[in-house]
Amino acid sequence: MTILEPVSEVDVEVTVNGRSHRHRVAARLLLSDYIRDTVGLTGTHLGCEHGYCGACTVIVDGDAVRSCLMLTVQADGAEIRTVEDLAPEGASSLSPMQQSFHDNHALQCGFCTAGILMTLESVDPTDWSEPERIIELLSGNLCRCTGYQNIVAAVAQAWNSEGDV
Amino acid sequence: MIPSSGPHIRSGTRFVGRSVPRREDRGPLTGGSRYIADVKLAGMLEVVFVRSTEAHARIVSVDTSEARAVDGVEAVFTATDLAEVESFPDHIDSIGPVRQRPLATDRVRYVGSPYAAVVATDRYVAEDAAALVAAGTEYEPLPTVADIQQALAPGAPKLYDDWDDNRSVDIAYPRPEADRAFAEADHTFTATYVSQRQTGLPIETRGVVSDIDGGTLTVWTSTQSPHMVRTTIALMLGVPEPQVRVIHPVIGGGFGVKTHIYPEDIVVPWITRRLGRPARWIEDRMESLLASVHARDQRHDVEVAYDGDGTIRAVRCTSTLDLGSGEIFYPGTAPVFATNSCITGAYDLSKVQTRAVAVVTNKTPSGAYRGFGIPESTLVIERVIDRVARLTGTDRAELRRRLLLRPGQTPYVMHAGGRIDSGSHAESFEQALELAAPALKRVRARHAHDPDVRVGVGYANYVEPTSPSYFRTTGHWGGGDAATVRVDPDGSVRVAVGLSAFGQGAETTAAQLAADALGVSPSEVTVVLGDTERAPYGLGSWGSRGAMMLTGSVMLASERLTAKARAIAAHMLEAAESDIVLADGAFHVAGSSQPSISWAQVATAAWIRKVDLPDGMEEGLETSGYYHPEHLEHQPDDTGRFNSAASWSNGAHIGIVSVRLSTGEVSIEDYIVVHDCGTVINPALVEGQIHGGVAQGIAGAMYEHLQYDSDTAYPRFASFMDYLVPTCAEVPRLSVDHRESPAPDQPLGVKGCGEGGTIGPPAVVLGAVSDALSEWGVELTECPVTPVAVRAALRAAGAARGRAEGNP
Numbered sequence: 001m002t003i004l005e006p007v008s009e010v011d012v013e014v015t016v017n018g019r020s021h022r023h024r025v026a027a028r029l030l031l032s033d034y035i036r037d038t039v040g041l042t043g044t045h046l047g048c049e050h051g052y053c054g055a056c057t058v059i060v061d062g063d064a065v066r067s068c069l070m071l072t073v074q075a076d077g078a079e080i081r082t083v084e085d086l087a088p089e090g091a092s093s094l095s096p097m098q099q100s101f102h103d104n105h106a107l108q109c110g111f112c113t114a115g116i117l118m119t120l121e122s123v124d125p126t127d128w129s130e131p132e133r134i135i136e137l138l139s140g141n142l143c144r145c146t147g148y149q150n151i152v153a154a155v156a157q158a159w160n161s162e163g164d165v
Numbered sequence: 166m167i168p169s170s171g172p173h174i175r176s177g178t179r180f181v182g183r184s185v186p187r188r189e190d191r192g193p194l195t196g197g198s199r200y201i202a203d204v205k206l207a208g209m210l211e212v213v214f215v216r217s218t219e220a221h222a223r224i225v226s227v228d229t230s231e232a233r234a235v236d237g238v239e240a241v242f243t244a245t246d247l248a249e250v251e252s253f254p255d256h257i258d259s260i261g262p263v264r265q266r267p268l269a270t271d272r273v274r275y276v277g278s279p280y281a282a283v284v285a286t287d288r289y290v291a292e293d294a295a296a297l298v299a300a301g302t303e304y305e306p307l308p309t310v311a312d313i314q315q316a317l318a319p320g321a322p323k324l325y326d327d328w329d330d331n332r333s334v335d336i337a338y339p340r341p342e343a344d345r346a347f348a349e350a351d352h353t354f355t356a357t358y359v360s361q362r363q364t365g366l367p368i369e370t371r372g373v374v375s376d377i378d379g380g381t382l383t384v385w386t387s388t389q390s391p392h393m394v395r396t397t398i399a400l401m402l403g404v405p406e407p408q409v410r411v412i413h414p415v416i417g418g419g420f421g422v423k424t425h426i427y428p429e430d431i432v433v434p435w436i437t438r439r440l441g442r443p444a445r446w447i448e449d450r451m452e453s454l455l456a457s458v459h460a461r462d463q464r465h466d467v468e469v470a471y472d473g474d475g476t477i478r479a480v481r482c483t484s485t486l487d488l489g490s491g492e493i494f495y496p497g498t499a500p501v502f503a504t505n506s507c508i509t510g511a512y513d514l515s516k517v518q519t520r521a522v523a524v525v526t527n528k529t530p531s532g533a534y535r536g537f538g539i540p541e542s543t544l545v546i547e548r549v550i551d552r553v554a555r556l557t558g559t560d561r562a563e564l565r566r567r568l569l570l571r572p573g574q575t576p577y578v579m580h581a582g583g584r585i586d587s588g589s590h591a592e593s594f595e596q597a598l599e600l601a602a603p604a605l606k607r608v609r610a611r612h613a614h615d616p617d618v619r620v621g622v623g624y625a626n627y628v629e630p631t632s633p634s635y636f637r638t639t640g641h642w643g644g645g646d647a648a649t650v651r652v653d654p655d656g657s658v659r660v661a662v663g664l665s666a667f668g669q670g671a672e673t674t675a676a677q678l679a680a681d682a683l684g685v686s687p688s689e690v691t692v693v694l695g696d697t698e699r700a701p702y703g704l705g706s707w708g709s710r711g712a713m714m715l716t717g718s719v720m721l722a723s724e725r726l727t728a729k730a731r732a733i734a735a736h737m738l739e740a741a742e743s744d745i746v747l748a749d750g751a752f753h754v755a756g757s758s759q760p761s762i763s764w765a766q767v768a769t770a771a772w773i774r775k776v777d778l779p780d781g782m783e784e785g786l787e788t789s790g791y792y793h794p795e796h797l798e799h800q801p802d803d804t805g806r807f808n809s810a811a812s813w814s815n816g817a818h819i820g821i822v823s824v825r826l827s828t829g830e831v832s833i834e835d836y837i838v839v840h841d842c843g844t845v846i847n848p849a850l851v852e853g854q855i856h857g858g859v860a861q862g863i864a865g866a867m868y869e870h871l872q873y874d875s876d877t878a879y880p881r882f883a884s885f886m887d888y889l890v891p892t893c894a895e896v897p898r899l900s901v902d903h904r905e906s907p908a909p910d911q912p913l914g915v916k917g918c919g920e921g922g923t924i925g926p927p928a929v930v931l932g933a934v935s936d937a938l939s940e941w942g943v944e945l946t947e948c949p950v951t952p953v954a955v956r957a958a959l960r961a962a963g964a965a966r967g968r969a970e971g972n973p
Contacts, residue, residue, distance in 0.1 A: 048450040145668050148856075151893065
């Protein structure tokens with residue numbers, strides 16, 4: 001009879017959206033599953049778990065990261081931000097970028113939206129506000145519904161009206 | 166920024182025609198929406214399916230003992246355990262019966278076929294155990310059939326032993342006039358065109374969660390048709406239908422993939438009943454590429470009779486669809502009938518003789534995908550027209566002008582019975598040509614001095630049949646849909662519809678329609694859908710039917726509701742019913758300064774103040790309407806012909822491409838869409854549908870291809886690395902313009918717009934690249950147009966030598 005190796009466990013301590021969490025988790029637990037199942041924030045979505053579609057993008061210590069390609073243990077000690085952290089007063093308000101997505105019909109099914117918003121959140125807009133740069137920035141996030149045109153328009157509008165942010 | 170109003174506003178409506186902001190946005194923007202993978206229940210078990218790694222084999226044995234021994238595994242089930250479950254129904258005699266079992270029994274017919282289910286407390290553990298089941302499976306391989314040609318070869322291995330051969334359907338639509346035209350024409354040619362295998366590929370994979378509480382089985386599933394799933398679960402599990410509740414949570418895209426009813430929709434609820442525990446299965450991406458339906462994969466063998474002046478006398482076309490294994494419910498045969506019946510598209514070509522064939526192969530079952538056979542038919546007719554133009558020296562646009570349906574020709578009945586009710590076929594093309602002319606000039610100027618680049622233009626004119634009947638494919642489910650409208654005592658409106666929603670904005674649209682019908686604001690309307698317990702029986706959203714069905718059913722129910730409310734208001738105002746007008750959300754006596762009665766007052770009387778009701782009036786303020794479109798037919802006549810779509814949108818696409826000769830790289834430099842879906846309810850949403858549709862069409866034209874090994878029928882794809890979904894760097898900026906030719910037989914003239922965008926691009930890109938390479942006589946016949954395909958075509962045309970010098 002095949003005996004599976006026992007699954008090793010590790011202690012992790014992370015900050016997610018400003019709140020600290022300590023858990024004992026399986027060493028093989030993906031960061032995406034940790035955020036969704038252990039912390040319970042399901043706004044981060046899984047589109048492929050191959051690191052390709054970008055839907056699961058979160059910010060780890062300031063960098064956009066595909067949470068399906070990172071183990072939870074690798075994020076030990078890190079500060080993580082997810083889509084739930086973007087609206088200034090929680091879900092009852094919208095950030096300028098979220099508002100611009102709404103105003104420009106830049107989402108349909110919305111499954112990829114969190115990953116796109118987190119990719120945008122991870123950069124300094126001054127370097128990225130030209131349409132060609134926006135396309136370059138978002139070329140790692142798949143969207144199947146919108147054809148991208150309204151997404152690019154929404155980003156351009158949000159960043160250009162934010163002035164020198 | 167999308168204008169909040171536009172030219173679409175018409176008198177008599179306040180919200181229809183406006184880009185009312187979407188009510189669906191806040192959840193996804195803030196992370197608050199609950200998709201299928203976010204449905205979590207206490208004590209929920211995780212299910213992982215074990216899938217065939219053989220394309221065609223007998224299953225000799227499945228040893229589940231090691232998997233059962235894994236810590237955390239609750240159960241492992243195989244087909245034997247599900248013996249009591251009914252097979253998926255084979256309702257239609259003319260489609261080869263597949264007797265699909267929820268789990269494969271002794272034979273698998275494609276890589277990905279589910280034959281066992283592992284149930285564990287944890288997904289990771291379930292996957293470990295599934296690997297042990299896979300390792301414990303013994304197969305006896307059978308010879309495989311990997312494509313249409315192999316399936317139809319004499320002596321080909323059969324997938325179903327009791328069939329005569331691998332044909333699931335084979336129906337001819339003879340037309341003697343076409344034979345005569347062939348005899349009389351100056352010239353003929355034959356050609357073969359191919360639309361490759363693709364899949365709709367929503368970014369959210371499928372999933373099922375089930376729970377049981379007392380007698381009620383509740384199933385959350387990422388379906389486009391919850392009521393159809395409920396009916397099928399009840400049938401197959403032998404549970405009374407009222408004891409099954411099916412809910413679709415927020416859905417991350419469907420595109421036809423989620424219209425089918427899959428084995429997992431049956432097995433997961435069965436597990437919950439068996440174990441008495443909630444269970445969940447979430448498809449992973451590799452699984453999705455193998456286990457969710459594929460689509461397109463059609464070959465068209467065409468003969469054309471034409472004269473020297475470019476007149477097309479007649480067309481013969483055999484369309485053959487590769488069904489994969491055919492093990493899917495409803496059957497995947499329907500797209501080839503759509504292709505067949507729309508083979509002449511937006512053109513007036515009556516002498517057409519066709520044959521629709523579907524064959525089974527050892528590949529993933531094919532089924533629905535946005536466009537549903539029409540990108541294929543459009544590709545065929547546009548390639549035919551381009552070829553006739555080239556052979557006769559006729560201008561390609563001019564030849565299309567001669568053939569396009571003109572005002573006054575509708576209703577136009579096509580060769581297989583499709584009845585085009587209205588449209589702007591010729592006008593849309595003219596409008597697109599006007600928009601394209603300056604763009605073409607710009608693009609030509611941009612590349613004028615680069616000897617390595619050629620520029621070409623491609624055209625597609627199409628019809629988009631909307632709100633079709635399912636009956637011919639499913640044996641159930643016609644083409645109507647229901648709405649229930651209720652006004653609660655506080656005056657709030659509740660609209661419940663049988664449709665589903667997965668990104669199109671159906672809730673926003675339904676609120677706009679109800680607001681206009683009841684004279685209230687959309688913000689006062691709560692929309693309920695996607696829940697069989699809370700919404701009336703409906704068929705869900707597919708076939709570009711949402712807008713049309715919503716309009717018909719919501720208006721019908723609202724009219725009935727308003728009639729009752731008017732009677733109550735008349736009684737309360739002590740006025741004649743005929744003097745009561747509904748305006749600005751209140752009932753007034755015409756020409757009187759008397760205070761009005763609000764919806765809240767009427768509803769309060771109806772529900773909780775019987776004393777205010779007229780004598781003998783029933784309490785309550787809730788009505789239903791079941792809308793069935795006029796002219797929609799469900800069964801063919803004795804020649805096999807019928808009109809299976811309720812209305813017909815149309816459009817014209819023009820694409821301008823540049824082709825780099827040295828690399829074969831194709832860039833779409835400009836893409837113009839003129840679209841006509843009848844009355845527009847929400848312009849922003851319609852435009853969004855077109856943008857997304859065109860992007861998917863371009864995906865099919867240039868990138869996506871599910872390839873199988875021709876010797877083994879083994880898939881050559883496992884992730885997005887092998888299936889190239891376009892990113893924002895690949896999708897060009899679109900110029901979209903609208904026309905509105907209202908549907909003559911629909912309450913607001915609404916037609917539907919979900920699929921139109923997807924239909925044009927394959928024909929456009931093939932035409933444009935062929936045009937760009939016309940100096941070498943290149944005529945592309947197959948999608949996707951990859952750099953490799955372009956280089957191969959140039960080489961075949963003898964244009965390859967000297968390429969490095971920019972001189973093919």
